[in-house]
Amino acid sequence: MRWSPLARSEYRTVLTSKGAWILALLVVLWGFRPTYAGWDAVGRNITIGYIQIGVDLFLPIGALLLSYQSLIGERTTGSIKFLLGLPLTRTQVLFGKTTGRFVGVGTAIVAATLVLAGIGLLEHGTFGLLPFLGTLVATLLLASAMVAVGVFVSTVTRRTVTAATGVFAYFFVTLFWSRIVTSLYTAVTGIPVNPYDAPASGPLFLALRLTPDGAYNVLTNWFLDVGNSTELFHIVYTKLAPGVSVNAFVVEAAFDGGGPWYLHPALSLVVLLVWVVVPVALARRVFNRGDAL
Amino acid sequence: MSSSEPAIEANAVTKEYDDVHAVDNLDLTVERGETYGFLGPNGAGKSTTIGLLLDYLRPTSGTVRVLGRDPRRDIVEVHDRVGVLPDRFGLYEGRSARQHVAFVAETKRDDDDPAVLLERVGLGDAVDDDAGDFSRGMEQRLALAMALVGDPELLVLDEPFSGLDPHGVRRVREIVHEENQRGATVFFSSHVLGQVELVCDRIGVLHEGQLVAEGTLDELRNRTASPDDATMEDVFVELTDARIDDEGERR
Numbered sequence: 001m002r003w004s005p006l007a008r009s010e011y012r013t014v015l016t017s018k019g020a021w022i023l024a025l026l027v028v029l030w031g032f033r034p035t036y037a038g039w040d041a042v043g044r045n046i047t048i049g050y051i052q053i054g055v056d057l058f059l060p061i062g063a064l065l066l067s068y069q070s071l072i073g074e075r076t077t078g079s080i081k082f083l084l085g086l087p088l089t090r091t092q093v094l095f096g097k098t099t100g101r102f103v104g105v106g107t108a109i110v111a112a113t114l115v116l117a118g119i120g121l122l123e124h125g126t127f128g129l130l131p132f133l134g135t136l137v138a139t140l141l142l143a144s145a146m147v148a149v150g151v152f153v154s155t156v157t158r159r160t161v162t163a164a165t166g167v168f169a170y171f172f173v174t175l176f177w178s179r180i181v182t183s184l185y186t187a188v189t190g191i192p193v194n195p196y197d198a199p200a201s202g203p204l205f206l207a208l209r210l211t212p213d214g215a216y217n218v219l220t221n222w223f224l225d226v227g228n229s230t231e232l233f234h235i236v237y238t239k240l241a242p243g244v245s246v247n248a249f250v251v252e253a254a255f256d257g258g259g260p261w262y263l264h265p266a267l268s269l270v271v272l273l274v275w276v277v278v279p280v281a282l283a284r285r286v287f288n289r290g291d292a293l
Numbered sequence: 294m295s296s297s298e299p300a301i302e303a304n305a306v307t308k309e310y311d312d313v314h315a316v317d318n319l320d321l322t323v324e325r326g327e328t329y330g331f332l333g334p335n336g337a338g339k340s341t342t343i344g345l346l347l348d349y350l351r352p353t354s355g356t357v358r359v360l361g362r363d364p365r366r367d368i369v370e371v372h373d374r375v376g377v378l379p380d381r382f383g384l385y386e387g388r389s390a391r392q393h394v395a396f397v398a399e400t401k402r403d404d405d406d407p408a409v410l411l412e413r414v415g416l417g418d419a420v421d422d423d424a425g426d427f428s429r430g431m432e433q434r435l436a437l438a439m440a441l442v443g444d445p446e447l448l449v450l451d452e453p454f455s456g457l458d459p460h461g462v463r464r465v466r467e468i469v470h471e472e473n474q475r476g477a478t479v480f481f482s483s484h485v486l487g488q489v490e491l492v493c494d495r496i497g498v499l500h501e502g503q504l505v506a507e508g509t510l511d512e513l514r515n516r517t518a519s520p521d522d523a524t525m526e527d528v529f530v531e532l533t534d535a536r537i538d539d540e541g542e543r544r
Contacts, residue, residue: 002402003400076383079384082439085347087371088368088400293350
């Protein structure tokens with residue numbers, strides 16, 4: 001493809017940056033936390049849980065930071081004038097950028113995943129291959145969603161400061177997502193939300209799982225078979241254990257039976273795909289319109 | 294056949310920013326095989342015009358054709374056949390000169406040897422050096438090497454002499470001449486008058502977004518008070534000053 005040299009160049013930019021390897025290191029260091037709750041929840045599959053823990057916290061912000069400069073950076077230095085002079089359509093420029101950054105971030109995160117898997121293998125022995133592969137796919141999907149958001153931010157802003165503000169705005173909104181959703185829910189319906197005993201509301205639970213990291217946790221919890229929730233796997237397990245009270249939103253704890261159909265964990269795959277497709281489509285629209293400088 | 298069409302053709306092109314006309318109803322034709330000097334003071338709209346030719350920017354009104362094609366719709370084909378040396382560009386830090394040229398060559402699917410092109414612009418001994426450490430003049434040479442990839446039919450050079458020492462200036466002039474001999478059309482902008490008169494077949498003078506004069510150096514000289522010994526500088530100052538006076542009176 002015409003844009004593969006550009007994608008290769010972006011890939012190299014990511015992998016020669018310190019950021020990519022700091023991200024991988026943080027995922028490993030933060031992810032590896034053997035706990036009794038974790039062991040009780042999934043046994044040897046706790047190794048896969050380590051991946052969930054590390055990725056959930058660090059991949060979204062890491063991937064954003066590794067991609068939000070992709071276009072705005074070239075605008076700032078002026079190298080965009082070479083980029084736009086190449087025989088590529090603006091759409092191809094975006095695809096090359098997004099693909100290259102994704103492959104770079106993906107390589108670093110797969111490396112981190114394999115290190116965690118290796119540590120787990122030595123510490124606890126073999127783990128389930130299918131849940132591991134499922135988690136790996138979900139991790140790559142989360143990475144591509146975050147790169148898509150990062151490139152989108154880079155495309156629609158004209159200044160690095162604005163782009164960086166956008167990245168942190170995204171980060172804080174998703175960090176406090178459950179608080180935002182529950183406050184809105186209470187404001188609209190008048191029903192207070194007690195996370196220790198959440199109301200059996202389908203829309204409330206659906207809203208909670210619409211962020212990329214929320215969808216990622218739902219998917220990986222499904223692969224680990226601990227329950228249907230956006231929380232980390234050992235918290236879900238603890239919530240569902242008899243006689244324990246935890247402030248976590250878990251579908252099985254709130255609903256009798258599985259809850260409404262749209263809370264099925266498989267649909268979180270769709271949520272992640274939407275987070276890949278929509279930012280890319282919007283970025284393409286903006287970038288194709290008007291002046292590119 | 295598109296090859297009989299002009300290399301550059303702009304019809305009634307206007308580019309507005311807010312209420313400012315950066316380019317104002319510009320008609321411009323550059324024939325194949327010409328070396329055309331696009332002359333004007335800073336802020337005259339030269340780089341904006343070049344941006345419009347390359348689809349970096351989109352005109353508010355009017356049409357642009359490059360090598361007989363629409364630079365927006367046929368951007369891949371147009372850019373494949375055009376070499377660009379932009380104005381006020383930045384290089385990729387941490388990448389060597391060779392990597393810069395190879396990146397363009399790979400995208401253009403051309404098998405030019407980056408080392409040969411770099412030798413040609415006088416960077417033969419800096420092929421594998423980090424372009425982030427280059428001086429202004431070396432950056433300019435590297436950008437020219439990137440523009441030369443694939444023997445383009447049209448070279449668009451925006452202020453190619455800026456930041457160059459006299460050796461560099463001479464080298465660029467020689468390269469422009471060689472490329473033109475090969476059959477390429479060369480379109481370059483400059484506010485360095487002496488260079489334009491040494492290199493160009495035809496000159497267009499841009500002032501406040503409008504083409505105020507066009508022709509060979511002799512034709513432009515004849516429009517001034519003392520045509521015989523007028524330098525390019527006299528012509529330039531007179532043409533652009535006249536406009537400023539006109540406007541002063543109008544106000």
